[in-house]
Amino acid sequence: MWEFDPAPESAEPCIEKRYGLFIGGKFTAPRSKKYFDSIAPRNGEKLSEIALASAADVDAAYAAATKAFPLWSKLPGKERGKYLFRIARLLQDRAREFAVAETLDGGKPIKEARDFDLPMAAAHFFYHAGWADKLEYVSPGRSLAPLGVVGQVIPWNFPLLMLAWKIAPALATGNTVVIKPAETTSITALKFASILSDAGLPPGVVNIVTGAGETGAAVVNHPAAAKIAFTGSTEVGKIIQRALAGSGKKLTLELGGKAANIVFDDAPLDQAVEGIVNGIFFNQGHVCCAGSRLLVQESVADLVVDKLKRRMQVLRVGDPLDKNTDIGAINSAEQLAKIKELVAIGVKEGAELHQSPCKLPAKGFYFPPSLFTNVTQSHRIAREEIFGPVLSILTFRTPEEAIEKANNTAFGLSAGIWTDKGSRILKMASELKAGVVWANTYNKFDPSSPFGGYKESGFGREGGRHGLLEYANLE
Ligand code: NAP
Ligand code: MG
Helix, strand or coil, X not given: CCCCCCCECCCCCCCCCEECEEECCEEXXXXXXXXXXXXXXXXXXXXXXXXXCCHHHHHHHHHHHHHHHHHHHHCCHHHHHHHHHXXXXXXXXXXXXXXXXXXHHHCCCHHHHHHHHHHHHHHHHHHHHHHCCCHHHCCCCCCEEECCEEEEECCCCCHHHHHHHHHHHHHHCCCEEEEECCXXXXXXXXXXXXXXXXXXXXXXXXXXXXXXXXHHHHHHCCCCCCEEEEECCHHHHHHHHHHHCCCCCEEXXXXXXXXXXXXXXXXXXXXXXXXXXXXXXXXXXXXXXXXCXXXXXXXXXHHHHHHHHHHHHCCCECCCCECCCCECCCCCHHHHHHHHHHHHHHHHCCCEEEECCCCCCXXXXXXXXXXXECCCCCCHHHHCCCCCCEEEEEEECCHHHHHHHHHCCCXXXXXXXXXXXXXXXXXXXXXXXXXXXXXXXCCCCCCCCCECCCHHHEECCEXXXXXXXXXXXXX
């Protein structure tokens, strides 16, 4: 087997020892006077101290956003577009620094932060910059009016990218923003504040408040919010939907998933194996649309599983800062415990666990790439989101059975189809209850392509024209 020398990324992440809240264009100390630690999952060491925003801090953020709204919403679209272009270019300029910070704070491999998160985040700002002065073409014959102040709450799996998905369309359509990043991954959002300042964005147009669930609840329940955009777990999404019921506020929820990745016997199998690996092991499986349920046609199941096991052996698990690492660190000790618990349940319920032999670093939070065979539909590992590098494999005989099994879930975010037949792709895609269906590929994203769920995966779309409409009233 190949052995690689260490290839650590050496760029300076420029992380401050302590961060305040970004309100009204300035960093301010939290009224709560409290701070919490941000930990590097790669070694468990403290990276920085993050301000804990209280309800009074969230109030101040909404006041700043409310004050900024008249000016921002009345700016001609082409002027708003210039700010978005500037933000996109500044992100590109500082991409390497941001990629290292993202990897340190969240644990994802540097090659993913560098080649996926940063370019995609910049792409979202570029894309929406282009729309800002063309909003009359979003829904021809109608004009788009901004909503006001929008409250946004995001998760820890793609911290900067989720921020871009939220902020770019909100600003392009003339709204102002109060956003809360996830507790374990606030650093790139706070670094992003310096990009907003460098871009000369008027104070108060974007306000960043950090903290845990309580701060998120304060953002969601604030009376000044005209719309709430949430990405996170189905459990919290349900709480938010209940809290907002009857308020007349707009709401979009991007929640969990348990996607079926379906491989037919006529698929190019080696290519499918790459897609399966990408589908479940990308970002340690901390992906809402991860292909976490593999449905493989019975006649090729043994062959596919053999190929997959062989491919898993050469996945490099370890320090996410190493440029050769394929699978980095699990985002937090809590998430690692959750993954271990569900894997133990899988074993207890009778599924067969396979883990590739790999040496995990002594410090930090790590989990080996894993797959389960002999999985049935009633197993918890086939129903619940594990949100880790763990694949559950089921088999099917006919396309009808594949559809039945794929749709037999509370979620409906994404799906994958692998087959040589175009007609089968079209038939399957039209019958799968999933917001995004990939064919002969997986985990492909583009700012122009709307993303979102069915059923308990939430509602509303992000990206494309559909995403813009979530941030505006049609007039
Ligand atoms: P989470 O626990 O729901 O947290 C998401 C965000 O909500 C975090 O910022 C969290 O704060 C905050 N929060 C927690 N309790 C809250 C409350 N009562 N009111 C308002 N905000 C609250 O989810 P997670 O564990 O971070 O993220 C993983 C989940 O996100 C997975 O289920 C995944 O599928 C989903 N996800 C979905 C998409 C999509 O587009 N559909 C994309 C990415 C992730 P703290 O974390 O700081 O406590
Ligand atoms: Mg962290």
